[in-house]
Amino acid sequence: MTFVPFTVFLFGAVVGSFLNVCIYRIPRKESLVFPGSHCPACNAPIRFYDNIPIASWIFLFGKCRTCRHPISFQYPLVEAINAGGYLYLYFRFNLSGPMVLYALFFSALLVITFIDLHHKIIPDVISLPGIGIGLLACLFVLPPDFLDALTGAALGWGLFYLIALVSRGGMGGGDIKLIAMIGAFLGWKKMLLTIMLGALGGSVVGIALMILFKKSRKYAVPFGPFLAVGALASLFWGTSLIEWYLRLV
């Protein structure tokens, strides 16, 4: 790897380390800066040389240095996904305004995914500013024009709001704001594609879980992670997917 991609990867890993803090603390309504990182089992502060993204977890064999309590594999996983995501964005968009904004979008979706998996909530503190940032980004930097972004956000919000009304609780308020944020970043076409991909992925996994674990139909699979993955697929390959779909119909 040459210097710039390597730096982008490293930066992504360092940001990923902060995202782990967000994933743990935002649903618990704790401060993101204070206190510093500490072991959740023994409260021992984690020293800087034990806090190196990805590498420290491997060197410590996934255990706290002080009390040997296992440290979740989720920590290096989130760091690696964010690093890989930034690297891919760099290859697609170079060092540019869109790359920076999509990196922000990517990290927001990553945090939302893991919080939704653990707590079945999507925090407003991420999705609501996300809607505003997405709209502003399309006004100044990103390819969907402002009207497209506004339509995406409003249409997504409206559609999911209707589904929430009809399904009486089948769709959470968090999902409504998340799809609006996705529409604000990607425009209305890729927002609709996100819903199609997310629903497809959610159904496949939902049915698989029902068969494998005999979970009842009431066992709710959180929808946020599927929307997040669908949004990234739409961002990266949406244009070709939409063209392919339009040739089919």
Ligand SMILES: [Zn+2]
């Ligand atoms: Zn410990």
